[in-house]
Amino acid sequence: MTLRSGILASALSLLLVIATASLMVASATALPRVVRILMVVTVVSHGLLIFVGSARLIVSSSIFVLLAVTLESLASSDPSWVRSIAVGVLWYVAMEVSWHALERREGAIYTRAAVAHRVQEVALVVGLTLVVGLVAIAAATVAPGRSVALQAVVLGAVLAVLGAVARQLTRGDDNKASIT
Amino acid sequence: MKRTAHDRLIFGVGIGVLGAIVAVVGGLPEVALVVVPWIVLGALAYGRSTKPLVRVQAQLADDRVMVGDDTQLHLHIRTDAQVLVSAQPKPAASFAADGAEPLPATVDVVRAGSPSEMVVDLTADEWGTHNMGNVVVNVTSAFGGFRWTGAGENRTMLRVHPTTQELRDLLPPWLVRRVSGTHTSRSSARGVEYADLREFSAGDSVRDINWRATARSNDLWVSQRHPDRATDVVLLLDSFVESGHDVRTIFGRAMEAALALAENHLGATDRVGLIEFGGLIRWVDPGIGRVQLHKLTDALLATGLYANAADKSLPMLSPRALPARSFVVALSPLLDQRFVDAIFLARARGHDVAVVECAVAPTSDHATPASALAQRVWDAERAVLRGQMAEQGIAVSTWSQDRELAVVLHELARLRRRVAGIGAR
Numbered sequence: 131m132t133l134r135s136g137i138l139a140s141a142l143s144l145l146l147v148i149a150t151a152s153l154m155v156a157s158a159t160a161l162p163r164v165v166r167i168l169m170v171v172t173v174v175s176h177g178l179l180i181f182v183g184s185a186r187l188i189v190s191s192s193i194f195v196l197l198a199v200t201l202e203s204l205a206s207s208d209p210s211w212v213r214s215i216a217v218g219v220l221w222y223v224a225m226e227v228s229w230h231a232l233e234r235r236e237g238a239i240y241t242r243a244a245v246a247h248r249v250q251e252v253a254l255v256v257g258l259t260l261v262v263g264l265v266a267i268a269a270a271t272v273a274p275g276r277s278v279a280l281q282a283v284v285l286g287a288v289l290a291v292l293g294a295v296a297r298q299l300t301r302g303d304d305n306k307a308s309i310t
Numbered sequence: 311m312k313r314t315a316h317d318r319l320i321f322g323v324g325i326g327v328l329g330a331i332v333a334v335v336g337g338l339p340e341v342a343l344v345v346v347p348w349i350v351l352g353a354l355a356y357g358r359s360t361k362p363l364v365r366v367q368a369q370l371a372d373d374r375v376m377v378g379d380d381t382q383l384h385l386h387i388r389t390d391a392q393v394l395v396s397a398q399p400k401p402a403a404s405f406a407a408d409g410a411e412p413l414p415a416t417v418d419v420v421r422a423g424s425p426s427e428m429v430v431d432l433t434a435d436e437w438g439t440h441n442m443g444n445v446v447v448n449v450t451s452a453f454g455g456f457r458w459t460g461a462g463e464n465r466t467m468l469r470v471h472p473t474t475q476e477l478r479d480l481l482p483p484w485l486v487r488r489v490s491g492t493h494t495s496r497s498s499a500r501g502v503e504y505a506d507l508r509e510f511s512a513g514d515s516v517r518d519i520n521w522r523a524t525a526r527s528n529d530l531w532v533s534q535r536h537p538d539r540a541t542d543v544v545l546l547l548d549s550f551v552e553s554g555h556d557v558r559t560i561f562g563r564a565m566e567a568a569l570a571l572a573e574n575h576l577g578a579t580d581r582v583g584l585i586e587f588g589g590l591i592r593w594v595d596p597g598i599g600r601v602q603l604h605k606l607t608d609a610l611l612a613t614g615l616y617a618n619a620a621d622k623s624l625p626m627l628s629p630r631a632l633p634a635r636s637f638v639v640a641l642s643p644l645l646d647q648r649f650v651d652a653i654f655l656a657r658a659r660g661h662d663v664a665v666v667e668c669a670v671a672p673t674s675d676h677a678t679p680a681s682a683l684a685q686r687v688w689d690a691e692r693a694v695l696r697g698q699m700a701e702q703g704i705a706v707s708t709w710s711q712d713r714e715l716a717v718v719l720h721e722l723a724r725l726r727r728r729v730a731g732i733g734a735r
Contacts, residue, residue, distance in 0.1 A: 189321045196329060196344065203338040214343035222347035229318060229454075237414040244394060247419040251453050255354065259347045266343060 136235030140180050143231050146224035147176045147191075150217055154198060157213050160205035168198040176228070185232045188225070195221055215263035219256050226252050311364075311449070311460030319355050319455040322348035355455025362451070363390045364420075366397060366462040368443045374469045375434045381468070383442055385416075385428040389449075392421045396448040399430050400461070405442070405468070407435040415448070437472040437562060439611045441465060469611050472566050477574045477716055481723055483541040483637035484662045484730070506534040542583065542596045542633045543575045545606075546656065548642030548649045549588025549613055563668045564641040565610050567715055571639060572606050583631065584609055587652055593631045632661070640665045644695060644706075657702050664722055665699065667692075669710040703729050 151169035158165040176191040199214065230248065234240065329345030332338065364387065371382040385397050398415035406412075413430060420426040432442075443464030450457050507523055510530030523531040545568045549561065572582045576598060583596030584606050594609050596602075632638075638661045640653050657663045696706045707722035709715065 185317055189317065189325075192321075192325055196325065196332075196341070199344050200332055200336070200338060200341050203340045204336065211340060211343055214340040215346070218344040218347050221344070222351070225321075226318070233417075237412075238396060239414050239416045241416070241418045243419045244417045247394060248454075255347055255351050255453070258350045258354075262346050262350065263343055266339065 135240075136231050136233075139227055139231030139234055143180060143224050143227040144173075144177055146220060146227060147173055150195065150220040150224060153213070153217060153220065154195070157210065158202055159208060159210070160202050165198050165202055168194045168201075172198075176224075180228055180231065183232055183235060185229060188228050188232070192221065192225070211263065211267055215260065219259055222259070223252060223256065311447075311458040313456055313458050316355075316450070316454050316457050319352060322352045322355075326352055351453060352455075355451065355453040362393050362449050362458065364388070364393075364395065364447060364449055364458075364460075366445050366447055366464075368399070368445060368462070368464045368466045370442060370466055370468055373467065374471065376471050377434055377437050377473055379434050379470075381432050381434065383430040383432055383466075385430065385445060386425055387418075387420050387428065388425045389420045390422050392419065392452070394418075394450040394454070395420045395426070396450070397428055398446045398448075399442065400444040400446055401432075401468075402441045402444075404436060404438050405434075405440040405470075410435065415446075432468075434468070434470040437470045437565070437611065439608075440468050440470065442468050469608070471607060471611070472562060472569065474566065474569045474573060477570050477719060480574060480578055480580075481543075481571070481637070481639065481664060481719055482726070483543070484726075504533060507531050508534055540578075540580050542581045542636035543571065544583045544585060544596060544632055544636045544638045544661075545571060546638050546640040546642075546652070547584065547586045547588075547610070547613070548640070548644075548646065549586050549590070550646035550649055560643050560668050560670060561613070563709065564643075564666075565613070567641050567666055567668070567709065568610060569607060570715055571719075573603060576600075576603050581633075582606065583633075583636075585627070585632065586610075586613055587649060588646075593627060595630045596633060596636070632656075634660065635662070637662045637664070639663075641668060642666075643668045643670050644692070645670070650695065653699070653704060654702060657704055663704045664726060665704060665706040666718060666722065667696075667706055667708045669708050700725075700729050705729050 151173050154169050155162070155166050172191050172194040175194070176188065179188040179191065195217070199217065226248075230240075326345045326349035329341050330349070333340075333342035333345075367386040369384045369386065371384065372379075375381050383399055385399070387395055387397065389395065394417060396415045396417045399413045401413070413432070416428045416430065418426050418428055443462075443466035445462045445464070446459070447462055448457055448459050507520060508531070510519065510532050514532050518532040520531045520533045547564060547568055568584070572584075575582050579598060581596035581598050582602060584594040586592045586609070592609065592613075594602075594605055597605070638656050640649075640656075640663065642649050642653075642665065644650055644665070644667050653663060653665060692708075699706050705722055705725035705728070707718050707725060709718040
């Protein structure tokens with residue numbers, strides 16, 4: 131039962147990856163051939179990695195998605211922010227389903243409450259992403275999308291967050307929980 | 311518990327930062343929008359990485375089952391925050407059969423102030439006493455950012471009884487006690503089994519007069535009968551570990567025979583005791599009733615098989631543990647010389663001794679002449695040992711895998727009658 135659930139979840143994650151790739155290919159406004167090749171590589175690599183069952187390596191297929199978006203944005207003169215948000219959300223959900231599938235295939239039995247809890251968390255992230263996307267689209271009407279000042283502010287914020295997170299992750303086992 | 315960052319947090323932070331840098335440096339806000347979900351996830355997971363306090367308590371639905379029975383392990387989990395808890399029972403290695411898959415982990419949401427109960431279905435494949443209380447727990451924080459891993463250790467024992475065989479007949483002892491029981495004594499007194507005729511003497515009951523014999527003669531004749539007496543049965547169990555053989559299977563068969571004999575003789579109001587002679591020397595004083603059967607079963611299930619090279623002999627046990635005139639039934643593969651010597655010693659001390667040899671399975675199919683010759687030499691050595699025991703009045707019956715225990719005991723009773731002349735001395 132657990133293995134069957136894991137296989138079904140693996141199939142669902144692959145479907146989501148294919149959907150993401152299809153969206154990218156269908157809506158590419160520049161470098162369509164390059165985008166198509168990168169998406170094929172993404173689908174194949176993700177399919178192979180989920181078949182093998184590597185939870186660590188499965189994230190590597192995200193590099194091709196990011197590369198495709200970057201190259202197309204560089205070549206395109208009329209980028210679509212809505213499409214970027216949709217690709218980002220689809221890809222995030224595909225990865226979450228992939229991790230869940232791999233945990234199921236390792237033998238973990240999820241209760242309905244546990245599945246519902248995870249679905250709620252993913253839905254919350256998707257919801258907040260859409261809100262951020264709407265705010266960004268609204269802000270773009272006020273300021274130019276690629277101004278130097280905006281770049282400086284965002285870069286500073288990103289570096290500050292990176293530093294704080296790195297400190298937290300490398301703090302080690304200070305954050306101990308106890309089990310009795 | 312050890313805390314680790316989940317892959318999704320590490321990946322989320324990494325790809326979020328990479329995307330943000332590419333977006334800022336290249337002036338490509340579309341790239342930033344693609345990685346927004348990961349930045350949001352990182353922020354949510356990082357902001358809610360609380361330190362959970364988790365309590366896990368393991369409880370078994372049954373503390374005694376038979377081999378092959380199903381039971382359940384209940385895991386009661388309490389936390390002080392809402393977290394995702396994965397609990398995987400790790401029973402003792404002796405619980406599962408060889409090659410069995412480990413028990414799966416169960417994942418559930420546990421909320422603060424609302425304990426959760428996980429039920430794990432178990433099948434008892436191996437007999438013995440197993441500790442089922444060890445549990446590996448993984449606690450995942452909100453949004454799956456961090457994970458704490460630890461192990462809870464509870465002492466929750468499950469006793470798995472081997473399947474016992476029903477025996478119809480008792481092993482007849484040579485020596486009995488003066489207490490009423492089921493075995494026919496050799497002496498004459500009040501009883502059911504006809505023994506002999508003798509002339510009427512003062513004090514004999516009129517009911518004992520044998521009227522047929524009296525009618526044929528001019529004197530009164532009375533029937534003598536064998537009284538029914540009980541006996542003390544002491545099961546001498548071999549727990550020496552001999553390498554090169556499947557010790558657990560052989561010992562399992564010896565234990566199966568011990569339990570069957572104990573149940574049978576206790577049902578016939580005999581007193582049954584146990585002496586485990588091997589790596590450790592332990593005993594259970596002879597007693598009667600169902601309580602004694604439980605004591606014997608617990609002692610057998612708690613038996614540990616230890617390799618031991620010490621020069622040991624059967625010690626002088628107290629009369630409570632090894633009563634005089636008791637019927638000693640030895641259950642052993644007769645591989646360890648120390649146990650063989652213990653059998654001879656018990657006989658020399660005047661006990662009535664019988665042996666059920668739990669035969670070792672052949673190690674090869676004798677495809678080569680050398681292995682066939684080795685098997686013949688082995689069989690000859692066993693035959694010599696049995697002959698030596700028979701000379702001392704000790705009957706030996708071999709229990710191989712293709713024979714039923716009842717058949718083996720019936721053969722043992724027959725062999726005992728053959729060596730009875732020596733045994734009665």
